[in-house]
Amino acid sequence: MTIPACEEQNNVVDVISAKESKILNISLYSGRAEVIRLLKTTIKEGVNTVNVLGLPNVLEDDSLRVEGRGSAIIQDVTVSEISASPEPKSSPALEDLKSRKRLLKKALHRCSITSRTLTVFMENAASHPTDFTRLQDITQQFSDAGKKVDKEEMELETELKEVEAEIEKEKKKLSGAAFADIDPLLKKKVSIGLYAEKDTSVELVLTYGVIGATWDPLYDVRVNMQAQEKPITILYKAAITQTTGESWDNVSLTLETALPTYGIAVPKLDRWPLSVFRNRRIPPTVMAQSSPSYGQPFIPPAITSPTVVVMGHRDRSRSPRRRHVYATRRSRSRSRSPSPLSLACSYPSESSLSAAPVANQVLSVTSKGNVSATFRVPGVITVPSDGQAHNVTVAELTFDAALSWISVPKLDKRVHLHAKIKNDSEYTFIAGPANIYVDGTFIAKAKMPAVNPQESFDFSLGLDPSIRVTYHPISKKNSQSGIIPFTQKTTSIKYSQRITVLNTKTTPVDMLKIQDVIPTSDDEQITVKLLSPALRMPLPLPPPKSTSPDKHTKGISSSWRDKPDAPNSSRSSFNAPSFRSALSSATTKMGSIRAGSGTKEKCNHLREMEKLPGTVVVSKNILAQWAGVGEPDFDEAAMGKDGKINWICSLQPGETVTCTMEWEVSHPNNVEVVGLR
Numbered sequence: 001m002t003i004p005a006c007e008e009q010n011n012v013v014d015v016i017s018a019k020e021s022k023i024l025n026i027s028l029y030s031g032r033a034e035v036i037r038l039l040k041t042t043i044k045e046g047v048n049t050v051n052v053l054g055l056p057n058v059l060e061d062d063s064l065r066v067e068g069r070g071s072a073i074i075q076d077v078t079v080s081e082i083s084a085s086p087e088p089k090s091s092p093a094l095e096d097l098k099s100r101k102r103l104l105k106k107a108l109h110r111c112s113i114t115s116r117t118l119t120v121f122m123e124n125a126a127s128h129p130t131d132f133t134r135l136q137d138i139t140q141q142f143s144d145a146g147k148k149v150d151k152e153e154m155e156l157e158t159e160l161k162e163v164e165a166e167i168e169k170e171k172k173k174l175s176g177a178a179f180a181d182i183d184p185l186l187k188k189k190v191s192i193g194l195y196a197e198k199d200t201s202v203e204l205v206l207t208y209g210v211i212g213a214t215w216d217p218l219y220d221v222r223v224n225m226q227a228q229e230k231p232i233t234i235l236y237k238a239a240i241t242q243t244t245g246e247s248w249d250n251v252s253l254t255l256e257t258a259l260p261t262y263g264i265a266v267p268k269l270d271r272w273p274l275s276v277f278r279n280r281r282i283p284p285t286v287m288a289q290s291s292p293s294y295g296q297p298f299i300p301p302a303i304t305s306p307t308v309v310v311m312g313h314r315d316r317s318r319s320p321r322r323r324h325v326y327a328t329r330r331s332r333s334r335s336r337s338p339s340p341l342s343l344a345c346s347y348p349s350e351s352s353l354s355a356a357p358v359a360n361q362v363l364s365v366t367s368k369g370n371v372s373a374t375f376r377v378p379g380v381i382t383v384p385s386d387g388q389a390h391n392v393t394v395a396e397l398t399f400d401a402a403l404s405w406i407s408v409p410k411l412d413k414r415v416h417l418h419a420k421i422k423n424d425s426e427y428t429f430i431a432g433p434a435n436i437y438v439d440g441t442f443i444a445k446a447k448m449p450a451v452n453p454q455e456s457f458d459f460s461l462g463l464d465p466s467i468r469v470t471y472h473p474i475s476k477k478n479s480q481s482g483i484i485p486f487t488q489k490t491t492s493i494k495y496s497q498r499i500t501v502l503n504t505k506t507t508p509v510d511m512l513k514i515q516d517v518i519p520t521s522d523d524e525q526i527t528v529k530l531l532s533p534a535l536r537m538p539l540p541l542p543p544p545k546s547t548s549p550d551k552h553t554k555g556i557s558s559s560w561r562d563k564p565d566a567p568n569s570s571r572s573s574f575n576a577p578s579f580r581s582a583l584s585s586a587t588t589k590m591g592s593i594r595a596g597s598g599t600k601e602k603c604n605h606l607r608e609m610e611k612l613p614g615t616v617v618v619s620k621n622i623l624a625q626w627a628g629v630g631e632p633d634f635d636e637a638a639m640g641k642d643g644k645i646n647w648i649c650s651l652q653p654g655e656t657v658t659c660t661m662e663w664e665v666s667h668p669n670n671v672e673v674v675g676l677r
Helices: 094-125 133-175 286-289 576-590 599-610
Strands: 010-016 021-028 030-045 048-057 059-069 073-081 188-196 200-211 213-223 232-242 248-256 332-339 362-368 371-378 381-383 388-397 403-409 412-422 434-437 439-449 454-462 467-471 477-481 490-503 509-517 527-532 613-621 622-626 644-651 656-668
Touching: 010 030, 021 133, 021 213, 030 213, 030 362, 048 200, 059 188, 094 133, 200 362, 213 439, 213 454, 232 248, 381 388, 381 576, 403 467, 412 467, 434 454, 439 454, 490 509, 490 644, 509 656, 576 656, 622 656
Parallel strands: 010 048, 021 248, 213 434, 403 509
Antiparallel strands: 021 030, 030 200, 048 188, 059 200, 073 188, 073 332, 213 232, 232 388, 248 371, 248 381, 362 371, 403 412, 412 454, 434 439, 467 490, 477 490, 490 656, 509 644, 527 656, 613 622, 622 644
């Protein structure tokens, strides 16, 4: 198709987007949306300009794309704002309406004079004595005349309002109704230049991004403590909000987890120069003029630099005067090389829309990958531009979970319920608020972390008041040693701490972790010895033989390792590979335990935990271990150094267990220990 170099006529077609086009699809992201809008129009032979009016003010100009279908060529696309309506011109109809308005106002003025005249007449008649019969006649005549004037005045006022409405309507007609009916939030205009060899119909598809629209994830997490399988149900919801000015009526909607950006490029590093600092030499004349008086410091004159302003950006150097920059606002234009409108466009067809199901609908995952996922709302949905949250259900999912209870009674006697969950669904969880229900009762609010498919995560399910923990007052016993003459006397204090746990549930509790701590010494004169439970610290691997100390191991104390003759020591050496193997096996089997599991499964679970280093059996349903043992990211080199201990308990319904921890602190008599209570 050959385009003439110049056309004498330019056919202009104005299209109101809200009335003469429709939204095919909305792709909603966090903080913005991508809108696909279809319009159909007829153009004439030659050069045409299609003005799409009433687009959102929050339209991002850089995001606009225009495609189409038909026998025409797109020459240019321009984004601008709709200018103010021109002053309406006059017309015979408008002049006639204005004449009627003037006549009606004069008639109302006459009615007002007549009403005042009747009032004055009655006032004068009342001041002159007259007989009663005459007075009745005057009063009746005044009433009849007043009613007539009032009725005429009301009719004139009604007619005046009608004439004024017709005048405004005629003015809008003269100034262009397309500009007069546009919402103040919809003042953007897209002008599309088209060339056609003959009169034809075209379909244009506008794809653009807008801000002021978002969706936020919401979750209802429901826990069934009686369920043997899949005790966790997560109701995944989306709250859709938009204030773009456009009303999304009966649109196809997809929710995107990715965040689109426009015009973002990889930043470039600048050179990082270094130089030697040199004092600025002050000229002798300046030194002489600025010589300080005796006893006062010399302050050199300040060096001022001009403020640099480049297209609205001002250098941050201080300036005594404020400078202003004026920039003209121009329409953003993207000229394209002439290209025929494609017959096979990428935008969705109208036939692809389906009716929304009557039942509670969930969203399907239409695409997924390593970066983001897309959820499509079945059917169509209406979201007005009202700033209110409109909720839709994304999915209802059930999961297996390893439930556990954790308490730190030294600081807080309450028991926290936790779950280890693996997201084995195809849905990506976005971080957001969650309401937690346990056995149908609302427990707490929490925050769901960001979780990809096939990823495991820890989730707090709130407090469990049915497990009661009592942290008894600590007891202590003093003793002294150093009977041999000339030996330094020492003081030893034996401490005992009891913790009692009661399970008031009707179901067993199989993974209750009680965390406690014993003091640790920061001085070699103070010795802390754990008496019960009989936990011991493993020996570190022997250092490689060397003629000189290794600079990386010099100064590391080994006084914490097990002694060969230590009583009740279950291990006298430590092997890192075997530790990791035992840790991996126990952690895997720990993850399979569930609330309400049988006694046999519980015993197998405890036996697996017994194999872990730094773990001892206290009773048939209580284990003690150094804190961190069994965690995937546990550092075996730091085991026991912080003095933290975990009690692992399993309780039957109504059962009570007691955990007792004893330790001894020794120090010279002449040493005052800070930190003991």
